[in-house]
Amino acid sequence: xxxxxxxxxxxxxxxxxxxxxxxxxxxxxxxxxxxxxxxxxxxxxxxxxxxxxxxxxxxxxxxxxxxxxxxxxxxxxxxxxxxxxxxxxxxxxxxxxxxxxxxxxxxxxxxxxxxxxxxxxxxxxxxxxxxxxxxxxxxxxxxxxxxxxxxxxxxxxxxxxxxxxxxxxxxxxxxxxxxxxxxxxxxxxxxxxxxxxxxxxxxxxxxxxxxxxx
Numbered sequence: 001x002x003x004x005x006x007x008x009x010x011x012x013x014x015x016x017x018x019x020x021x022x023x024x025x026x027x028x029x030x031x032x033x034x035x036x037x038x039x040x041x042x043x044x045x046x047x048x049x050x051x052x053x054x055x056x057x058x059x060x061x062x063x064x065x066x067x068x069x070x071x072x073x074x075x076x077x078x079x080x081x082x083x084x085x086x087x088x089x090x091x092x093x094x095x096x097x098x099x100x101x102x103x104x105x106x107x108x109x110x111x112x113x114x115x116x117x118x119x120x121x122x123x124x125x126x127x128x129x130x131x132x133x134x135x136x137x138x139x140x141x142x143x144x145x146x147x148x149x150x151x152x153x154x155x156x157x158x159x160x161x162x163x164x165x166x167x168x169x170x171x172x173x174x175x176x177x178x179x180x181x182x183x184x185x186x187x188x189x190x191x192x193x194x195x196x197x198x199x200x201x202x203x204x205x206x207x208x209x210x211x212x213x214x
Contacts, residue, residue: 057086
């Protein structure tokens with residue numbers, strides 16, 4: 001199944017001419033995945049796995065490391081040092097919320113400048129952060145997508161370098177994370193707002209995913 005999924009990603013990259021990204025969970029899968037995608041992503045729960053971080057770094061590919069929900073932002077200095085030990089400085093640290101003792105994640109916008117102070121570019125995950133854990137993502141009650149735009153604007157105002165946003169034409173038909181996806185028809189207006197906020201804080205508009213919409 002993994003090989004089939006990689007073939008789909010390769011087809012998307014070729015047909016639409018866009019870079020593709022996917023999670024990698026096991027060290028032994030890293031070489032194969034690196035052949036088919038432009039960016040390797042280390043899931044939040046695996047961000048402290050030394051062997052996985054180093055294996056991804058050694059590919060020379062850009063790497064997106066998601067901060068674990070159980071970590072303070074400054075604790076990501078471990079992942080940063082491991083990645084740099086491979087000679088790979090092309091990586092992002094992604095904020096996707098912190099556990100708060102119940103089924104919601106909390107977005108602490110201080111994480112963005114704190115992780116930037118580690119010398120890393122940062123990304124903000126606006127959609128996984130609004131999942132309600134303990135409820136199936138196939139259940140509409142399993143997420144709060146109405147807050148995606150609020151959190152996105154706050155993250156851009158805090159200076160995030162990139163955005164991670166899952167979208168789908170019909171979110172509840174998505175095969176994964178259905179309850180927390182953003183409707184694709186709303187995506188363009190969100191990016192336009194994000195660009196305006198970025199301009200307002202005096203930052204270039206074409207950083208990360210914040211690209212002008214013609």
